[in-house]
Amino acid sequence: MTLRWSYALNQWNNGHDRFVLREAHANAFKTLAISGFDAVEIPCGSGRWEPLGRKDWIEKFYGSVAGLRADMAACGIKAASSFLFNPAEPIFEEGAYGLSVLNPADHGRIVNTLRQYAELLPALGGDTLVVRALPNWSEKASVDLATMQVAADGWNAVGAMLAPHGVKLALNFDCVTMARTGDDMALLLDLCDPETVGLSLDTADAAIMGLDPVALMGRFAGRLVHVQLKNALERDTLGEYRLPFPDKFMLAGGGARKVARWYGELESEAGIVDIAACHAALVAQGYAGWVVVESDQSPVPATSAMLNGWFVKNRLKHAELA
């Protein structure tokens, strides 16, 4: 069985007003299509600068969800494989300025805001909702059984809501989250319903945390439903995930070492992820979910898409056929 490939649009969405116009969307779709990809992952979003991020904005910008799908298809993109949701991001339309799955009072609001993706994903040919599983690391919260049970209750409710629509929930642990080890991830995953809630593994973020993504693939093979395949250029050797606003001060600002870019293309010479080994592991274990190629922090998104397209076509897909 060959893998299902997709590509994350977030590398184009690298500024609050950088990826708004329909022409910009079409250019990204065409660039991906000619580079060999026919599905995209879309970041959820809110407000006038995120017209792909919510159902209501898609309807305003494209007339209807079907209108967006038709425009995607005209460019050669067959599906939106997945949407990516972070509860901590503002949701202006709902007056939410930072929901947390660790707050039981927010669970109902999270379920309700995610209902739209249960409809959106099948309408756009996709089937996976990826969520940031836990908030940033904090001195005030720890990965213990009681805390993870709260999070699991929230995500189980979301998973149960999505399942009748054929949509899987995938919990993603990025490099600045409070979960720092495979055991941390396992603690939460083991409390979630395996029928409706699985793992989304980001190979680069795992490597930045000092984890081995291939080992994680093996350990969680039975729960792995979504992969973000990308390279990393540096490890977080100073533990800067503890910084306040680590997405800004560590990932964007580079931290104390002034790291210019944490993420790279699949074949990056300085990459610390063995992409070929990750790919081989997925093939070997018969992985059936989406493989979403990402290049966060791309200085030239088209270059990233073209280089990643070349590598997937000429190296990884060749290996699949060998």
Next chain:
Amino acid sequence: MSKIKWQYADHWRTDSPKGPVNQFASRAEMDRFIKQIAAVGLRGVGMFAWNLGAVSAMFGGLPAYNAFLAERGIEKIVDLFWCQPQASPGMTLHKPEHAGRVMGMLDHFAGLAGGLGVENLIVMPAHGYVDTQPVDADRIKVLADLWNAVGRMSLEKHGMKLGCHHEFWCGIRSQDEIDQFYALTDPAYVHLYIDTAQHVIAGVDPVALYRQYAQRVNGFHFKDTRHVDTVEDYRSQPDPELCASTTPRWFWEMGTPGGLVDFPALMQALKENNYEGWIGVEHDKADVGGGNYPESTALAMWYAQNVLEPIFYGKAAA
């Protein structure tokens, strides 16, 4: 097997921590460039003749560069391009006494690429218009004589067809000047290399031009423009492609909104004339105003494969 193949014509520049760099900066930059163009379906490269030395030094010889290309999905160098935009005391194209120097220089460059299967030697057949004027019948005759001789040398000694590429600011730019030039040149040795945007800017219809000279055409640069030069911007100094009074950016990728080149009509004309061979994709100054070469190239190849190839091959075959 495809009757047409797409090649990329050299212009490339991307941002780096050192500022803009092109593919000739290092093997790593060349690797990124070649993989990007191969990823979107290009199968050949065109090169400025004066870059052969750098590439040879980078790879320890041009055969090694050809092997590097093949490993990444690019067949070969298809064209060499040469021009001399300004006349100089040492080399003035329309001075018959300088013909030997021109011949010697192009013989040298073509010789460097010997054995690589390069198909065409492309030249701008005059200096810029201001440096060529007065552009009259006598001057065009001198230039025709020069290129007849160079074309014969290029084909018979190096196996490369000479193609003349008429920039909108070239000394031979109008329909009348082009017609005079091709009437005086030998069809066996001097070919027309059509740059779609350059002709449109100069007020020449590239589709009609192709239909008129189809049997003499040895290749194309496919790029688009949103402007026609109606105010003699071709006289702008020092570089009409940069200093024009009417637009900061002349050239755009195929499929650009507001593009003036009728590519579907041109593709239909190629089909009717049973064209076989390479089509060049070129992006000159794609980064003016915030664009970038990689995205322009991806969008152009999307257009080539999704709009133009179905016209050429028929929709069922596409």
